[in-house]
Each structure stands twice: as structure tokens, then as C-alpha cells.
Amino acid sequence: MSFLQPLILAALPLIALPVIIHLIHQRRHRTVPWAAMMFLLQAKRMNQGMARLRHLLILLMRMAAVGALIFALSRPLAGGWWGGIGMTEADATLILLDRSASMETQDLQTGESRRSTALGKLAALLDGERAGGRLVLIDSADDTVRTLESPRALADLPFTSATATSADLPGMLERAMAHLTANDAGRADVWICSDLAENDWDPGSGRWAAIREQFARLKGTRLFLLAYPQPPANNLSVRVANVSRHTTGKTAELSLDVEVRHGAGEGASGGTARHLPLEFEVNNVRSVVEVELDEQGASLQGHRLPIDAKLEAGWGSVAIPGDANPQDNRFHFVFAEPPVRRAVIVAEEAQAGEAFRLALAIPPEPGREHAAQVLSPARVGEIDWETTGMLIWQAPFPGELVADQIERFVSAGRVAMFWPPEGPDDGSLFGSHWTGWETAGETPAQLAWWRGEADLLGHVGNGDALPVDELKTYRWRALEGPGTVLARLANDQPLLVRAATDQGAVYFCATLPTARCSSLERDGVVFYAMLQRALTEGCRPLATASQREAGRGALGDRDDWSLVAPGGDAAALSQRGLQSAVFRSESGGNWAALNRPKAEDTAGPMPAATVDALFAGLPYQRIDDTVGNASPLAREIWRMFLLAMLVALIVEAVLCLPDRRVASKRTSEFAPATGAAG
Amino acid sequence: MxxxxxxxxxxxxxxxxxRLAGIGLHARTPMLGNVSGRHRSPIRGSSLEFAEYRKYVAGDDPRRLDWRAWGRSNRFYIKEFEADTNLxxxxxxxxxxxxxxxxxxxxxxxxxxxxxxxxxxxxxxxxxxxxxxxxxxxxxxxxxxxxxxxxxxxxxxxxxxxxxxxxxxxxxxxxxxxxxxxxxxxxxxxxxxxxxxxxxxxxxxxxxxxxxxxxxxxxxxxxxxxxxxxxxxxxxxxxxxxxxxxxxxxxxxxxxxxxxxxxxxxxxxxxxxxxxxxxxxxxxxxxxxxxxxxxxxxxxxxx
Missing domain, CATH: 3.40.50.410 (von Willebrand factor, type A domain)
Structure with a gap:
């Protein structure tokens, strides 16, 4: 609780005034000669219980009335979380704003979203509370830590506008932590505005332990979580799972797989099926198809939309009628001829090269053009870097010229995968270099740990894990260098490492697929999945039409892309790639459709216990708010204290009332009784 | 006196x-004084206040016989009067x-x-x-x-x-x-x-x-x-x-x-x-x- 007139609180000792007056009153007694002492002594004996309690209550009520009056005059500010905000001002206030797509859930009556509600309340609170102190904004869609001049600007900044991205709350807290540490902030309030979506918070991440530990070290830092955990009512989301263009003779058509899903926690309770209109828009031509919506949602597989045969590439969108969250009511897509999945294998060992070629020769999608070329290290000059999606390098690290070429190749978003050469190799690339070969002995080494939630060894689409645990390794070559370990052997040696790069991807695998080194080729499944996933990622920049998840870096070089849809005011350059939109590159004629991540459609809020566990041991205050709620976070509550004072005075007056029976008898009591008996 | x-x-x-002298002080019950007064006594006496009739018994003073009562009823009655005493x-x-x-x-x-x-x-x-x-x-x-x-x-x-x-x-x-x-x-x-x-x-x-x-x-x-x-x-x-x-x-x-x-x-x-x-x-x-x-x-x- 804070106060607009805190100086008046200096009068708080006046609460003791009734007691002091009572004591003075006791000392200023008068002396009365008294005859009926027997009744007075009886009364004193009787006055042991309720009467004494009544007198104490009277004193208490008087003290409460004085206290309430002082508090009312000091104009207190409070919200539903009394005492959450201290009376002293923080040196720095950090706002961690979740700008994920789910934060755009609206109150249909006011049109206010969770994000705008939170921003409005924070602006009002901080405008009144923080006359000084630094105000810092960390938003989920950008890495930049921004210092704001005034909280009033919060609602109007482009960095606080709606996005179709997902959020990384642990990452935001890490950035906040780094900022506080670097700036030696002293007393700091950290406000986190979020809807507690599970995908954004990633409560299972190992980073939380470190975050808790680091924040616990920062004395004077308080965490406030302004949460909007209520799921939206009757919210639907639409998504295009797959789009492909087919040509039959002189006609062409698009084949679309469309999914409509209920929001988190909805749909399972049953209810009658209803029809939902889906509006398709392709090349400014609109059509509507009705689908039947059941408990699971609706699915439209292989829906065909005829298009102009001459339209080889373009964009479109699918929309559902407006509901609670406008961010998930439209899904953009682009289409074009898919690129050739081209991989180049540079192998010093023919057997290994053949193993790579065989794994890459079978495309995961039938009908897609693909090519896998095996070259010896001497023929590196024959590589067509422009049309290649992935480079597999099983040879000593190349010289400087080729190394530069490979780095540019990776910077263009492609994938390079390095496998160990048989012979000695003194070179290094991407900060890594090979050491000597090691042998497992009689018992082959197996993987002790691998990252199954994402990347090359991630689970397959239906959630099943790859049979990585069956993989056997007989020989491996240790790798030294920085990078993220994706798989580790039982002896703690890394088997698969991803190097840190801004664009593209670089992998190092410490063994070979051949039977002498591992069971990769023999078992096949893991080997095939690894290579095809890497190739898919590497070919993505080659596609002229690509579906991408909105987010920072989704467009790479933002200057090269121009907005195609939706129409209207173009977003600021810094915000490009964060909204759901269709872009076309000015240089190569590529198309990109940016949409929200899939998890934003389905992820529900975390349970309160989970949130509390994430902040366990930290000075954290959770404030559950509802979207569209107009009541301010902090408001003047002097009326409440005035009312409390009145109540205290009324109670005091009631307690002071004389006994009615005695009062009514006073007049009749003294009628003399004459001649009682005769 | x-x-x-x-x-x-x-x-x-x-x-x-x-003012009070005219009202006088009275007793609610018969008093037992030692001289004649203005208050009722529990003892029968010779005041003017008739008390009761009583049957004649041998030994009573014949002077106290009520002859009028004998004339009406042909029976002997003694007429008794209350005694007045002081308090x-x-x-x-x-x-x-x-x-x-x-x-x-x-x-x-x-x-x-x-x-x-x-x-x-x-x-x-x-x-x-x-x-x-x-x-x-x-x-x-x-x-x-x-x-x-x-x-x-x-x-x-x-x-x-x-x-x-x-x-x-x-x-x-x-x-x-x-x-x-x-x-x-x-x-x-x-x-x-x-x-x-x-x-x-x-x-x-x-x-x-x-x-x-x-x-x-x-x-x-x-x-x-x-x-x-x-x-x-x-x-x-x-x-x-x-x-x-x-x-x-x-x-x-x-x-x-x-x-x-x-x-x-x-x-x-x-x-x-x-x-x-x-x-x-x-x-x-x-x-x-x-x-x-x-x-x-x-x-x-x-x-």
C-alpha cells in the first residue's frame, strides 16, 4: 500500500490519544462521600467479565476511529493485493511484457486485450507511483532492453504492440537479470505481464533453477506477476497444416489441409455440433466453405481451390468468424513450386559417402525433387553453393578459402554437417577441432543422454521418440569446441553437437555411419531422420514460398522483404516479422507467410501451484487480473477508511448506550410504597 | 396535661x-398502654365503643346484663365495650x-x-x-x-x-x-x-x-x-x-x-x-x- 500524503502518517501516534485521555480522566477523579457502599462493592465484584470487555472494546473502537481517520487523510493507494507495493519507491522498474499471440485475447465488450489491459493498468500505476526511478521495458518479441521516458508511452510504443509470436519467459527473466546485474539497480520492481501460457513459460526448463538462484542473490528486487490466466470463452483457431499446388493439364489448383481447434480447455465438455464458415482468399478471390464443428474442432483435408494455371506462386489466407482472440482467426499461407532438396556430400571415405547418399536419396515427401551428390575433397570446387541445401563434410577441415565459403553458405541459412575424417586433422572450423579416435572396446558405447524435445533427435510428429537409445557406437573421435550438445555418450563424450550460429545450422557428429564406427547406417531410422531433418532445414532458404513462425529473425534481412498482406499501414521495420503477414522478397521473388506458432493455439495456462513453484523462495507477488477489467491496479481507498471510521464510531456509540431497562425504571422506581401491609 | x-x-x-395535629397518630393494631387513651386495646373495658355481646355466665356482674336483649330474646347477654388506652x-x-x-x-x-x-x-x-x-x-x-x-x-x-x-x-x-x-x-x-x-x-x-x-x-x-x-x-x-x-x-x-x-x-x-x-x-x-x-x-x- 502506498500513500499520496505519506507525511500525514506521522500523526499515527495519535491512535493512542483515546488511551491517554482515558488515563488522564482516571487521574482527574473527584471525591464523593458515599453511603451505599455495599452496592458499590457488589458492583465491583460483578464487573469482572463482559463489562470490562465492553470498556476495552469502546477504547479499541475509539483508537480504530482515530487510526482510520489518519489513514483516510493520507490518501492510501491499494489494489486487491494489499501491501504488495511498498511505500518506498524503487530505483528501477522493469516491465517484462508477454507479447505472444495468446495475449491478444479480448474482452468482446470493451475490445481490450490482455496485453492492452495490462499495459493500461501498469501505465496508470507507474504514472502515479513512480515519480523517479528508471523504467525499463523487456518485451517477448525482441531481445532489446529499452529504457522508457514515461509510463504513459507504454500503450503507444511499437515495442508493445500485438504480435503473432510466442514468448520465452525464462529468456526474458534472464535478460532482466543481466540488466539488473549490469546496472547495479539497487531496489528494483520487476513486473511480469503474461497469460501464463505453458508454451511461453516452459516450466520444465532447467533454466528456472538458475533464474531462481540468481534472483535470490539480488537483494531489494521484487517480482510482481500480473497474470491473466482465465482461458477465453468459445475461442477457435484456424491453421493450414499443408498447402501444395497441383497442375493438371491446363488447370491448376491448391490443395489445403485446414484445421480448426478449440482453445485450451474447451471442447471436451461436449455440446451440439455446429457449422462454421471458413473463408478462403487466394489471389483476391474469396470463397466460403462450411465445416461441421464438433468437440475436437474441425478438419478439412485436401480441400481443393482452383487457381489460375498461370499463377505459379502466390499467397492466400483462411479465416474464421471473429471471436475472443483475433490473432488466431486468420492464417496466411503462400505457395510456389517447392525447391529441389539438394545435398552435397564431401567424403574422403567412399563407404561413408555412399551411406550418406543412400539416406538422402529417399525424400520424405513423395514427388519432391531431390538430389544427393558425392564428391571427394579434391572436387570441392564443383559444388553449386546457390542451389545446395545441405553440405555433409567427412574429411579433414578445409583450407581457408573453402572454409570462408562454408561460413557464407551457413550464413545464408543452409546447414553444414561435419563428420570425422579417418586421418589426422589439425584444422578447425566454427571454433571446433577433432582430436584422436577412441574405441569402445568389447561393449559398444550407447547414448546416455540426448535432447529429445527438439532439433535433429527430437520426437516425431506423433510424439514418439526416435530409437536413439538403440544406437551403438564402436569408434568415435572426440570433439573440442563450443556448442550445444545434442547427444552424449555414457562416458560423457559428446556425440552430436550443434555450433552456435546466427543463421543456418552447423552440426558435428563424432562418429561415422559405417559399421566399423556405429550402427547408424545399420539401424537407419535415426540416421535417416537426422539427415532429412537437417536437409529440410537447409533447403528452407531455397524455397521460394515458405511458411514460417512469426518471430525475431523470421525474415532474416528485413530490408529485403516487402509486405504483401494484410493491407493497411505497414508495421515499423523493427516489428516486421512479428505479426501474421505475407511478405515477398524484392530480390529473389520469394514468398514468406508468417503465422503464430502452433503452440499458441493449444497451450493452456499453467496451474497456480506450478507458477508458485517457479518463483519459490523469491519475493514474488501474483496479481490475477481479468481481461477488460477497468478497475486500476492501485486506487485511492480513503473512502474505505472513512467508512471504517464511521463503523467504529457507531459501534462505540452502541457500546456506550446505557441499559434501557434501567433507564426506563428510573422514573417509576422512586414512587414511595405506602402502607405495605396493615 | x-x-x-x-x-x-x-x-x-x-x-x-x-397541620398534622388534627390528623392524629393512630396505631394499626390494638395497643397495650397503662392509662386510658385514644387507642384500641385488646382488653374489654368501659369506653363508649361497643365491642360485642357475650352470653352471661355465672359470676358476671348482673349490672352489665343487657335487659333489652333479654326482652327481645328471653336470654341473658352481657354487653361488652372496648377499652381505650394510650400507646x-x-x-x-x-x-x-x-x-x-x-x-x-x-x-x-x-x-x-x-x-x-x-x-x-x-x-x-x-x-x-x-x-x-x-x-x-x-x-x-x-x-x-x-x-x-x-x-x-x-x-x-x-x-x-x-x-x-x-x-x-x-x-x-x-x-x-x-x-x-x-x-x-x-x-x-x-x-x-x-x-x-x-x-x-x-x-x-x-x-x-x-x-x-x-x-x-x-x-x-x-x-x-x-x-x-x-x-x-x-x-x-x-x-x-x-x-x-x-x-x-x-x-x-x-x-x-x-x-x-x-x-x-x-x-x-x-x-x-x-x-x-x-x-x-x-x-x-x-x-x-x-x-x-x-x-x-x-x-x-x-x-
Whole structure:
């Protein structure tokens, strides 16, 4: 609780005034000669219980009335979380704003979203509370830590506008932590505005332990979580799972797989099926198809939309009628001829090269053009870097010229995968270099740990894990260098490492697929999945039409892309790639459709216990708010204290009332009784 | 015998005496005096007041035969008349310290003196014997009832000399009076009766057992009943007990409860003992109080 007139609180000792007056009153007694002492002594004996309690209550009520009056005059500010905000001002206030797509859930009556509600309340609170102190904004869609001049600007900044991205709350807290540490902030309030979506918070991440530990070290830092955990009512989301263009003779058509899903926690309770209109828009031509919506949602597989045969590439969108969250009511897509999945294998060992070629020769999608070329290290000059999606390098690290070429190749978003050469190799690339070969002995080494939630060894689409645990390794070559370990052997040696790069991807695998080194080729499944996933990622920049998840870096070089849809005011350059939109590159004629991540459609809020566990041991205050709620976070509550004072005075007056029976008898009591008996 | 020569004391108002003289002091029950007077006696006598007929028995004086009754009924009846006698008025005045209580005006003792003096004068003036008991631990007086002129002066002087101090000896005095005074006297008690009702009840029963006509003037001020004080007060015990410092707001309710319970017990007690009870406020005029008292005791006219 804070106060607009805190100086008046200096009068708080006046609460003791009734007691002091009572004591003075006791000392200023008068002396009365008294005859009926027997009744007075009886009364004193009787006055042991309720009467004494009544007198104490009277004193208490008087003290409460004085206290309430002082508090009312000091104009207190409070919200539903009394005492959450201290009376002293923080040196720095950090706002961690979740700008994920789910934060755009609206109150249909006011049109206010969770994000705008939170921003409005924070602006009002901080405008009144923080006359000084630094105000810092960390938003989920950008890495930049921004210092704001005034909280009033919060609602109007482009960095606080709606996005179709997902959020990384642990990452935001890490950035906040780094900022506080670097700036030696002293007393700091950290406000986190979020809807507690599970995908954004990633409560299972190992980073939380470190975050808790680091924040616990920062004395004077308080965490406030302004949460909007209520799921939206009757919210639907639409998504295009797959789009492909087919040509039959002189006609062409698009084949679309469309999914409509209920929001988190909805749909399972049953209810009658209803029809939902889906509006398709392709090349400014609109059509509507009705689908039947059941408990699971609706699915439209292989829906065909005829298009102009001459339209080889373009964009479109699918929309559902407006509901609670406008961010998930439209899904953009682009289409074009898919690129050739081209991989180049540079192998010093023919057997290994053949193993790579065989794994890459079978495309995961039938009908897609693909090519896998095996070259010896001497023929590196024959590589067509422009049309290649992935480079597999099983040879000593190349010289400087080729190394530069490979780095540019990776910077263009492609994938390079390095496998160990048989012979000695003194070179290094991407900060890594090979050491000597090691042998497992009689018992082959197996993987002790691998990252199954994402990347090359991630689970397959239906959630099943790859049979990585069956993989056997007989020989491996240790790798030294920085990078993220994706798989580790039982002896703690890394088997698969991803190097840190801004664009593209670089992998190092410490063994070979051949039977002498591992069971990769023999078992096949893991080997095939690894290579095809890497190739898919590497070919993505080659596609002229690509579906991408909105987010920072989704467009790479933002200057090269121009907005195609939706129409209207173009977003600021810094915000490009964060909204759901269709872009076309000015240089190569590529198309990109940016949409929200899939998890934003389905992820529900975390349970309160989970949130509390994430902040366990930290000075954290959770404030559950509802979207569209107009009541301010902090408001003047002097009326409440005035009312409390009145109540205290009324109670005091009631307690002071004389006994009615005695009062009514006073007049009749003294009628003399004459001649009682005769 | 005339008492007009005696000048009444200052606590006796001549105007009150003049007004009350015409009413006269009557006993509610037959009195047992030693000379002829104006009060009924339990013994048949030769007054003009017819009492009853009684059958003649051998030995009766034939002069008392009612010949008219013989003429009507042919039977012998003796006609009896009531005897008139004087009464013995015993004034018992409480002289405990609590009688010094005064609510701004006259004290309880002053009022008791006025009532006792006036009654003594009225009784003596109609030929009745007057006695005085001072009931207190420090001032204890006993003057047995007599009916000569000089005795009234003695009684009035003793009344004037009464002082209130110390504790009460009312209970002991009442028991003593009950035993020492001959049967069938008028006993008038003037006190604030600050005794336990049980003890007081035993005293009244003792007096009634001795066939005395008991009258009580209960001297109690309204302020003692209401107990209306608005700030802490040190109450000094007029009977010499320890002073009590208390906040009347704290104990007022309980005080009034105790007082009400006491008054209710006292009312029951005087009804059971057939005591002529009069509660007197300190603000009441002695003449008014005595007027009510005397009128209430006048015998009912026979139809």
C-alpha cells in the first residue's frame, strides 16, 4: 500500500490519544462521600467479565476511529493485493511484457486485450507511483532492453504492440537479470505481464533453477506477476497444416489441409455440433466453405481451390468468424513450386559417402525433387553453393578459402554437417577441432543422454521418440569446441553437437555411419531422420514460398522483404516479422507467410501451484487480473477508511448506550410504597 | 396535661405540627398502654365503643346484663365495650455514618430528626408515651417510653443531640427494642436500611412476634438509586470503611442491578412482615411524608 500524503502518517501516534485521555480522566477523579457502599462493592465484584470487555472494546473502537481517520487523510493507494507495493519507491522498474499471440485475447465488450489491459493498468500505476526511478521495458518479441521516458508511452510504443509470436519467459527473466546485474539497480520492481501460457513459460526448463538462484542473490528486487490466466470463452483457431499446388493439364489448383481447434480447455465438455464458415482468399478471390464443428474442432483435408494455371506462386489466407482472440482467426499461407532438396556430400571415405547418399536419396515427401551428390575433397570446387541445401563434410577441415565459403553458405541459412575424417586433422572450423579416435572396446558405447524435445533427435510428429537409445557406437573421435550438445555418450563424450550460429545450422557428429564406427547406417531410422531433418532445414532458404513462425529473425534481412498482406499501414521495420503477414522478397521473388506458432493455439495456462513453484523462495507477488477489467491496479481507498471510521464510531456509540431497562425504571422506581401491609 | 409550654426544637416545624395535629397518630393494631387513651386495646373495658355481646355466665356482674336483649330474646347477654388506652411510641433512629449522606441539601440524619421529633411531639401531645433508640456503634441511645411532659423535652433534646458516625447497630438495636419494650407498642424505624435483607427480615419478624406495630421510614436518595456519575470518582465510605476509586461508567450497570435486586428483596420482606414501609427521598418535605404516613394509619370509619 502506498500513500499520496505519506507525511500525514506521522500523526499515527495519535491512535493512542483515546488511551491517554482515558488515563488522564482516571487521574482527574473527584471525591464523593458515599453511603451505599455495599452496592458499590457488589458492583465491583460483578464487573469482572463482559463489562470490562465492553470498556476495552469502546477504547479499541475509539483508537480504530482515530487510526482510520489518519489513514483516510493520507490518501492510501491499494489494489486487491494489499501491501504488495511498498511505500518506498524503487530505483528501477522493469516491465517484462508477454507479447505472444495468446495475449491478444479480448474482452468482446470493451475490445481490450490482455496485453492492452495490462499495459493500461501498469501505465496508470507507474504514472502515479513512480515519480523517479528508471523504467525499463523487456518485451517477448525482441531481445532489446529499452529504457522508457514515461509510463504513459507504454500503450503507444511499437515495442508493445500485438504480435503473432510466442514468448520465452525464462529468456526474458534472464535478460532482466543481466540488466539488473549490469546496472547495479539497487531496489528494483520487476513486473511480469503474461497469460501464463505453458508454451511461453516452459516450466520444465532447467533454466528456472538458475533464474531462481540468481534472483535470490539480488537483494531489494521484487517480482510482481500480473497474470491473466482465465482461458477465453468459445475461442477457435484456424491453421493450414499443408498447402501444395497441383497442375493438371491446363488447370491448376491448391490443395489445403485446414484445421480448426478449440482453445485450451474447451471442447471436451461436449455440446451440439455446429457449422462454421471458413473463408478462403487466394489471389483476391474469396470463397466460403462450411465445416461441421464438433468437440475436437474441425478438419478439412485436401480441400481443393482452383487457381489460375498461370499463377505459379502466390499467397492466400483462411479465416474464421471473429471471436475472443483475433490473432488466431486468420492464417496466411503462400505457395510456389517447392525447391529441389539438394545435398552435397564431401567424403574422403567412399563407404561413408555412399551411406550418406543412400539416406538422402529417399525424400520424405513423395514427388519432391531431390538430389544427393558425392564428391571427394579434391572436387570441392564443383559444388553449386546457390542451389545446395545441405553440405555433409567427412574429411579433414578445409583450407581457408573453402572454409570462408562454408561460413557464407551457413550464413545464408543452409546447414553444414561435419563428420570425422579417418586421418589426422589439425584444422578447425566454427571454433571446433577433432582430436584422436577412441574405441569402445568389447561393449559398444550407447547414448546416455540426448535432447529429445527438439532439433535433429527430437520426437516425431506423433510424439514418439526416435530409437536413439538403440544406437551403438564402436569408434568415435572426440570433439573440442563450443556448442550445444545434442547427444552424449555414457562416458560423457559428446556425440552430436550443434555450433552456435546466427543463421543456418552447423552440426558435428563424432562418429561415422559405417559399421566399423556405429550402427547408424545399420539401424537407419535415426540416421535417416537426422539427415532429412537437417536437409529440410537447409533447403528452407531455397524455397521460394515458405511458411514460417512469426518471430525475431523470421525474415532474416528485413530490408529485403516487402509486405504483401494484410493491407493497411505497414508495421515499423523493427516489428516486421512479428505479426501474421505475407511478405515477398524484392530480390529473389520469394514468398514468406508468417503465422503464430502452433503452440499458441493449444497451450493452456499453467496451474497456480506450478507458477508458485517457479518463483519459490523469491519475493514474488501474483496479481490475477481479468481481461477488460477497468478497475486500476492501485486506487485511492480513503473512502474505505472513512467508512471504517464511521463503523467504529457507531459501534462505540452502541457500546456506550446505557441499559434501557434501567433507564426506563428510573422514573417509576422512586414512587414511595405506602402502607405495605396493615 | 399540656405540652404547649414546650418550644419545639429547630428540626420540628411548628406549621407542620399545627397541620398534622388534627390528623392524629393512630396505631394499626390494638395497643397495650397503662392509662386510658385514644387507642384500641385488646382488653374489654368501659369506653363508649361497643365491642360485642357475650352470653352471661355465672359470676358476671348482673349490672352489665343487657335487659333489652333479654326482652327481645328471653336470654341473658352481657354487653361488652372496648377499652381505650394510650400507646407507647418507640422511635428507633439509625445513627450510623451513612446517615450523614446529603445530596446537596439536608442529610439523611437531618430528615430523620425532623420526622422523629415531629412524631414524638404529636404522640406526646395526644397523651402517648414516647421513647427513643439511637442505633449506631458510636452513638447508642436508649430512652424508654414515658408519658410526662418533662420526658418529651428529654426525648427532643436527645434527638437534637444525635450524631451519625461509625457503623450501623440497627440490627442489634431492633432486637434489643423488641425484647425490652413491652408488647404492643408502635415502633418507628428511621434508617437507610443498608443491611443484608435477610438480617433485616429477622429483625422485623422479631418485632412482629412481639406484636409491635412496625413502621419504617426508608431514607434513600434518588442519586443512590441511579448512580449517575460521568467520570472516575473516589467514593469515601461514610461508615468508615475503605474508599473505593472506580469509573462509574464501568460499574454503573452492575451497581444499579444490585440496587434493584436489593429493593425488590426489601419490598418482599416488608410485605411478608406486614411492616408499614415508606421510602423517603432526601428532597421530600418532612410534613408531606408524615401527612401520608398519618393519613394512611387513620382507622376506617365503621358503617
Amino acid at each position: 399540656s405540652h404547649r409550654a414546650h418550644r419545639p426544637q429547630s428540626f420540628v416545624d411548628p406549621k407542620v405540627l399545627a 407507647r411510641l418507640c422511635l428507633i433512629v439509625d445513627t450510623s455514618g451513612s446517615l450523614n449522606y446529603a445530596a446537596g441539601g439536608a442529610s439523611k440524619l437531618d430528615l430523620a430528626k425532623a420526622l422523629a421529633g415531629t412524631l414524638a411531639y404529636l404522640a406526646a401531645n395526644q397523651g402517648d408515651a414516647v421513647g427513643l433508640y439511637g442505633a449506631g456503634t458510636e452513638f447508642h441511645t436508649v430512652i424508654r417510653p414515658r408519658r410526662n411532659a418533662a420526658h418529651l423535652r428529654v426525648v427532643l433534646e436527645h434527638i437534637a443531640a444525635l450524631k451519625a458516625a461509625g457503623g450501623t447497630g440497627l440490627a442489634e438495636t431492633l432486637h434489643q427494642a423488641a425484647e425490652s419494650i413491652g408488647q404492643r407498642a408502635l415502633v418507628v424505624i428511621l434508617s437507610d436500611l443498608f443491611l443484608e435483607p435477610d438480617e433485616l427480615g429477622r429483625c422485623f419478624q422479631h418485632l412482629r412476634f412481639r406484636k409491635h406495630d412496625v413502621a419504617v421510614f426508608h431514607l434513600l436518595d434518588q442519586s443512590e438509586i441511579d448512580f449517575r456519575f460521568d467520570r472516575p470518582t473516589r467514593f469515601v465510605d461514610l461508615e468508615g470503611g475503605a474508599a473505593v476509586l472506580t469509573d462509574p461508567l464501568l460499574v454503573g450497570r452492575q451497581y444499579r442491578q444490585a440496587m434493584q435486586r436489593y429493593l425488590a428483596d426489601l419490598t418482599t420482606l416488608v410485605r411478608e412482615a406486614a411492616v408499614d414501609y415508606h421510602r423517603v427521598n432526601l428532597g421530600d418535605a418532612a410534613g408531606e411524608v408524615l401527612s401520608r404516613f398519618l393519613i394512611g394509619r387513620r382507622p376506617k370509619l365503621k358503617k
